[in-house]
Amino acid sequence: MAVSDYILIGLLGLALVGILMLARKMAALSGKLEGAEAQNQLMQIEAGLRYMNEQAGEREKAIREEFRGNREELTKAITQLGETVRKLGADQSTQQQQFRDKLDEKMKELRQENSQKLDEMRKTVDEKLQTTLEKRLSESFKTVSERLEQVHKGLGEMQTLATGVGDLKRVLTNVKSRGTFGEVQLELLIQDVLTPNQYVANYDCGRKGTHVEFGIRMPGADAEIYLPVDAKFPTEDYERLLAAVEAGDTDGIATTQKLLANRVKGFAKDIATKYINPPYTTPSAILFLPTEGLYAEMLRIPGFVESLQREFNVTVTGPTNFQVLLTTFRMGFQQMAMQEHAQEVWKVLGAVKGEFEKYGEQIAAMGKNVKAMENHIDKLETRKNQMLRALKSVEQVEDGTAQNLLPDDTD
CATH class of the missing domain: 1.20.58 (Methane Monooxygenase Hydroxylase; Chain G, domain 1)
Structure with missing residues (x-):
């Protein structure tokens, strides 16, 4: 429902x-009501x-x-x-x-698009990786080849150097060859700094049969005076000292150092006796040691180099300070050349001064002539003005008529 x-x-x-x-x-009311009235009420x-x-x-x-x-x-x-x-x-x-x-x-299209882009990205990345890898590999192989070539070249140079060292060792085992080595190095240093007219090889010191390896001309001297320079190379004593130093033998170092000093001192005495001969040479000489190590060993002995200079007037030098000394000589020669050129310049200036005075006299005479010419021109100008004033009343003719009357004689 x-x-x-x-x-x-x-x-x-x-x-x-x-x-x-x-x-x-109604039933209750019907019991109470009576008669017609009740009946009406009920109805x-x-x-x-x-x-x-x-x-x-x-x-x-x-x-x-x-x-x-x-x-x-x-x-x-x-x-x-x-x-x-x-x-x-x-x-x-x-x-x-x-x-x-x-x-x-849409998801299918998005998956396809993403897959396509991923494939393109993968392809691009693969190409770039391949290109980069090939480039890096090429560069690496090139670098390795260059390094191998350098190593091969270095090995060849090392072999050549080893051969040269062996040859040098064989040369240095001979006393005459050691002297030649020192002399060659000394000559190379001198040739690099000085000009040929500033030194003499195998210089005659004025004593019979005595020729020093090199004589360096002293700059600034009135007469030509040469500084004796001789090269010495005590190889055996120096090698013994190096061996003692390498072995750490203190006593051996002291002994070999003393022997080396005595040998160098003997060289200095020999140079002073043979090659110092004023006025052919300077009162002092140079003892050239061809290696810096050997020269450093001499400097390591306290007061040794100074004692040789005081006792024998011989200065011990190595390659570096000898080159500095040569540079000083060259600067002296350059200063002398500048002084000579300065004197020539002064002479030229004196001659120019005389010529300039003559030039001044000529200018003065020319000025007088120019003044006289100006006066003459002024007089001619005055005469011209007077003539024009006198001809003021005369009538001027045409150019063609004037040319006929006054023909040009210059033609």
């Missing part, structure tokens, strides 16, 4: 209850009850009709609502299916 049926049954029940209550009240009451019953029937009928119409409208509305819900469900399902299809299609 519908809700409207329950409501209708309830209303009918209420109406019956009301009728029963009225009937009970009125019955008429009212009938009217009420009719009204109730009509109302019930109207209510039933209204409830039936409402029930039909509600049923129709519910049916329409169901159909609408079904349509909405179907539409929503269709839209969801369409959305799902579009989403699947």
